[in-house]
Amino acid sequence: MTENLQPLNLPEYPLRLRENNGRREIFDGIRRLWVALTPEEWVRQNFVRYLVAERQMPETLIAIEKSLTLNRLTKRTDILVHSRQGKPLLLVECKAPQIAITQKVFEQIGRYNLALQVKYLIVTNGLQHYCARIDWHNQQFDFLKEIPDYSQLES
Numbered sequence: 001m002t003e004n005l006q007p008l009n010l011p012e013y014p015l016r017l018r019e020n021n022g023r024r025e026i027f028d029g030i031r032r033l034w035v036a037l038t039p040e041e042w043v044r045q046n047f048v049r050y051l052v053a054e055r056q057m058p059e060t061l062i063a064i065e066k067s068l069t070l071n072r073l074t075k076r077t078d079i080l081v082h083s084r085q086g087k088p089l090l091l092v093e094c095k096a097p098q099i100a101i102t103q104k105v106f107e108q109i110g111r112y113n114l115a116l117q118v119k120y121l122i123v124t125n126g127l128q129h130y131c132a133r134i135d136w137h138n139q140q141f142d143f144l145k146e147i148p149d150y151s152q153l154e155s
Contacts, residue, residue: 008126039096043126
């Protein structure tokens, strides 16, 4: 059933897929439900597995499609990782593999971050991953060479 799914620039993980009433679905282990298998969802589920398996992000501290209000509009974050105290630490914006990572994508995650004020931002299309650390005090950001482990997020 993985035919027609774009190989990603991530390790391969054993994700659960199924066909349900003619619709392809993937199991979201964080929300514990089956969701439509879109190209963006393929990236999101693989990236969540990467964060958990490779970057030691606790599953219990990850929120998927969490609502936030921005200029009276309701938006949804793709992936949001919290501290053990419940403070948002890391925001991830996922795009389908065929979507280029452009300035517009960075502006979108930047707008979301005005409401959340996280210290780390990631933008990925499954093929390219960009991670930035935000220095709110000095109002600047730095792109990182690699995505930090969970222990580094809290320090």
